[in-house]
Amino acid sequence: MGNDLGIRELEVLRVLQQDCDKAQKTLAYEAGLGEVMFSKLRSQLKARGVIKRTAVVLDPAKLGLGSLCFFTVECAPGKRNAVLDILRGYSEVQEVHILDGTMPLFVKARTQTNTEMSTLRGKILDIEGVRDITARISMHTAKETLDLPI
DSSP states (O other), X not given: OOTTOOHHHHXXXXXXXXXXXSOHHHHXXXXXXXXXXXXXXXXXXXXXXXXXXXXXXXXXXXXXXXXXXXXXXXXXXXXXXXXXXXXXXXXXXXXXXXXXXXXXXXXXXXXXXHHHHHHHHHHHHTSTTEEEEEEEEOSOOSOOOOOOOO
């Protein structure tokens, strides 16, 4: 595994990734470490930026966010960064990736309804520098995880 992570650090990450809400004593035990060592390694991993933040993973469907869409956004030459800046400000947009090839943007978004998703599509299409947009509504999510293969 990259980034010069040792076995103990990887174990800390593995147990935190599974359920960071457990008591530290339990997490340390599951990692095969004492509490003090677990706490020290966890703090070091945070300081190094390996652990970005600790967050709660919400269920979008139970919050009424039933529409999931993936957009491919084509930008005019020299306009990609400006388009990225605007997309970062949209709360419905969860992820934005720069793809290879002609370097379109791949955008993941969630809204309550497909009508709201259509409105979002129009907002994105109206951004100065957007040449074209393709939308794909997800019918069913077969797998979605934040867990990394460590």
